[in-house]
Amino acid sequence: MAPTDESTQTTDGIANQTEPRAGLLDESTAREEKWSVESVVSQLPYRYAEGTNSPIPFFHLLERLKTTPRAGWKRFGVPNCESISDHMYRMSILTMMAPASISSKLDILKCCRMALIHDMAESLVGDITPVDPVSKEEKSRRESETMDYICGNLLGKFNGGLNGRELRAIWQEYEDSETLESKFVHDIDKVELLVQMLEYERTHGKDLGEFTWVATKIQSAEVKAWADVIFWERVQLWKSRGIENPHWNGVEPPMSKPPSL
Template identity: 70%
Template structure:
């Protein structure tokens, strides 16, 4: 379980992460089967075809990122929207990064890192699900996808590859996985600014700015600073002052 698992709902920390109460004990009865029971028709399992898996991916296209919906953004990005831009961002890694990392692996990791949300959904702190319970649900979902849906396709090689990529991201130990975690955060910050701009600066999403402090690589930190200065300038031009968290507002250049 990674430290980032305490950062749920598009970067908002869960103050009760790791704790179980009566409601949590009840919701921990969640199983992959309980979700599949509501899907008609069910995905064909244990076949030598990847088509059932292809159909499951549609859920990533239609499931909205729940964190944004808390702020009244009903027509917000989907899970696959988020993963797609992340994969493109990895391809934009400067040579100082691409010379050291397997960027193709980073791109692929970005495309699968939230795949479990196809059945689990995008869990937020208000759902009162601990990071341990969230991890259990996601791990069991990936086992289902990579074994029941992909286990007999191409000798199970593709399923094993997807499962390994997802686990590598979760474990957050390799340089590639750490870079993709940084990309996850900068993609969130980009979307934050874009939703503020789309609202005519009526919507202040400054609550999410603290996520920038979790970025580790210097190169992505530079991108975050550029996004924040852009945000600062746009709000100033609108004649308004946005909120900032954890002293993240860019300082005046000397």
């Protein structure tokens, strides 16, 4: 089973998804790549006013990020799982915890903003997973089209379009993943998932080790060190439940010696 491109989902767990999710059309339409922003917003009970001088329509769109659950957890049956905005909020806090060894090289304010922006397109696209009939290229097209809609149609006239252009540029920087800031935020995306994984294991008693593989994609030594602590805590959790070897997906279990805290 191959891991996904991003740290949010896995192909294991519940294979079938019948509950409609934000931005996802029926399977045949999705396969034919007929998705468009209009195909989504035309189905909403209230359309967002476009081309205005006010950011209020944009504020309303953000509500969808607060109410759309992260699909990977739902596939594993985690009840009342986090929303997309829950994930982005804690990511933004994590960026501010960067140790001096890495923060001295980064624009941390940009990293914080990037964390709050990077999944914004999911407000209309939805949280696409590998079991959805959408290719990586098609997912990218949908997200790019959505960001054009947000930054142009909704924010294009507000403040001369400055805020929309800045938001679009930061989102694109994350997608391109070429700058130090974007690479760091990609690492933060992964370690935030690992924190949440452990917390759901504690709360619900589920072995969510399928998600541990994302640690192999973390690049910075500083964030890898955070993952080491998370994995040590995970070993102790499952030992306390009488399980010596919970599932590890492509990751070597931590050594018996705890990491330096």
